[in-house]
Amino acid sequence: MPLDTSTYNLALLRVDGRRWNELRRVHAQIRTQAAADGSSYLEMGHTKVMCVVTGPSEPGPRRGTGGGGAGGGGAAAGAGAKAEVVVSIVIAGFSSVDRKRHGRGDKRTLELQSTVANALAASLHTHLFPHSQVNISLHVLSQDGSLLAALINAATLACVDAGIPMTDYVAACTAGSTSTYAANDEGADPLLDLNHQEEQELPGLTVATLGESDRVVVLVCESRVQVSRLEGMLAVGVDGCKQVREILDRVVREKGRRMVQEGTVEKGIGLNEMDVD
Amino acid sequence: MPREAEPSLNEKQFVIQALQENLRLDGRELDQYRPLELSFGDQYGLADVKLGKTRVLAKATAEVTVPYTDRPLDGIFTIATELGPMTSPAFEVNRPTETEVLLSRLLEKTVRRSGALDTESLCLVAGQKCWSVRVDVHVLSHDGNLIDASCLAVVAALRHFRKPDTSMEAGVLTVYTPAEREPVPLSWLHSPFCVTWSFFGEEGEIAVLDATWIEEQVRVGSCTVSLNKHGEICQIAKLGGTPVEAVALLQCVSVSLTKVKEFSDLLDRKLAEDLKRRDKGGFMAELRAENDR
Numbered sequence: 001m002p003l004d005t006s007t008y009n010l011a012l013l014r015v016d017g018r019r020w021n022e023l024r025r026v027h028a029q030i031r032t033q034a035a036a037d038g039s040s041y042l043e044m045g046h047t048k049v050m051c052v053v054t055g056p057s058e059p060g061p062r063r064g065t066g067g068g069g070a071g072g073g074g075a076a077a078g079a080g081a082k083a084e085v086v087v088s089i090v091i092a093g094f095s096s097v098d099r100k101r102h103g104r105g106d107k108r109t110l111e112l113q114s115t116v117a118n119a120l121a122a123s124l125h126t127h128l129f130p131h132s133q134v135n136i137s138l139h140v141l142s143q144d145g146s147l148l149a150a151l152i153n154a155a156t157l158a159c160v161d162a163g164i165p166m167t168d169y170v171a172a173c174t175a176g177s178t179s180t181y182a183a184n185d186e187g188a189d190p191l192l193d194l195n196h197q198e199e200q201e202l203p204g205l206t207v208a209t210l211g212e213s214d215r216v217v218v219l220v221c222e223s224r225v226q227v228s229r230l231e232g233m234l235a236v237g238v239d240g241c242k243q244v245r246e247i248l249d250r251v252v253r254e255k256g257r258r259m260v261q262e263g264t265v266e267k268g269i270g271l272n273e274m275d276v277d
Numbered sequence: 278m279p280r281e282a283e284p285s286l287n288e289k290q291f292v293i294q295a296l297q298e299n300l301r302l303d304g305r306e307l308d309q310y311r312p313l314e315l316s317f318g319d320q321y322g323l324a325d326v327k328l329g330k331t332r333v334l335a336k337a338t339a340e341v342t343v344p345y346t347d348r349p350l351d352g353i354f355t356i357a358t359e360l361g362p363m364t365s366p367a368f369e370v371n372r373p374t375e376t377e378v379l380l381s382r383l384l385e386k387t388v389r390r391s392g393a394l395d396t397e398s399l400c401l402v403a404g405q406k407c408w409s410v411r412v413d414v415h416v417l418s419h420d421g422n423l424i425d426a427s428c429l430a431v432v433a434a435l436r437h438f439r440k441p442d443t444s445m446e447a448g449v450l451t452v453y454t455p456a457e458r459e460p461v462p463l464s465w466l467h468s469p470f471c472v473t474w475s476f477f478g479e480e481g482e483i484a485v486l487d488a489t490w491i492e493e494q495v496r497v498g499s500c501t502v503s504l505n506k507h508g509e510i511c512q513i514a515k516l517g518g519t520p521v522e523a524v525a526l527l528q529c530v531s532v533s534l535t536k537v538k539e540f541s542d543l544l545d546r547k548l549a550e551d552l553k554r555r556d557k558g559g560f561m562a563e564l565r566a567e568n569d570r
Contacts, residue, residue: 118517215520
């Protein structure tokens, strides 16, 4: 693989013209499918993901056989004391440059499913819905890096739309470093939000944090990198997550405001009779 | 689908409360491993790791095959994990559970994708013949922390393994038997090891190393860090679970590095011991006429 990001040191601009601390354009919508309990559509640059949430509802007869099932703490444990979060991810064949068939039993997809399920189970108040199941189905329409981050963000938005009580947004983004593992240069810059090309060539990690705190829900690093680089990358990643959270929050508030304007919902409806525990 | 018997509510509370008082059921420190035993078999490439009651056996084998068409210059390297009903009643043959998928993905990322084995050196004739190295991981007994034990077993098996020597003369490939020529070790670049942290408490503030099975049942999250002794991270996986402070994670990674150095020293020492055991006193000793009888 030719190193195309090597011009970074000259202009301090990345292949797509961003500075080190800039996110790509994030565009998101919620309530895209009228029939679903919750739905969202999210673009991070050219990574495009669609999400549909069904539930919390009674689990179907197929219970326990789902690929990425994650009980709200403990795999399918507690015999239904908490709602189970089941995630299924479909990666479209046309989503990347080279057309690839992704089987259902693909280990990478299974790992992604389990990660998204466990990440959301940490934020969703699953204990309020015993003996039930939250189905999250994600469709990847286009891939250009930061796939896991986009999946988590889309799933968060869809869960908000579905009205499932949750602690806070789970916001995710990626961070990288301009040094390869071989080059032990001290002047390496951390980078925010990697695209596909950067992901292929540079070491990077995916971080997801809970709300505005510094608490990390997901931390995935799949490349070789010096330990000393980790701190910088993590700091930039956590900071990026806060920016992503702001964007997600804006999307939700904007949609809410529009719905009140259009008269779809009455302002403050349901707030009084809501059973807050 | 059979399911593992869950620990009772009392057991769970006992473990958690003890951990909150910095105590563990087996009297270890929070960042202390169980006694680790590593032994090699008579054959090359067989490693047996015992970590407390957890026992993992890894066997490396090699055969000559045709390389993949899209990678004509690379050999083939696979890691196969098997969690059978012998390990625990919750595991069934031919139906990979989530544990098994995550374990094999972690080993794959730690050992294969980090480039620990130089796959280009496995190529014999470009596009036609290459070595296919395969490591089979058998979990014999499961008492928690399968990941660290399996990773150590895989790395130990591969470092111990010798493949038959080959030569190319005038377009003819010869594979020598061990009697003709001494087998050669694999071209090994670095040794990564996994260190798994388990988190307990409301905020995940208690970090524990080498969790036993019962601790794994009650933990709120886990994070596996793979490093080599040169301080290179090969992989980090905190796949969901209760959120943990970023600073605490960094602390975990730096403690992991010291543990990895210990593993690395242990493996080097054991390999040297094994080499000494096999060494019968050199060439002259092998040619001796008299018997030990």
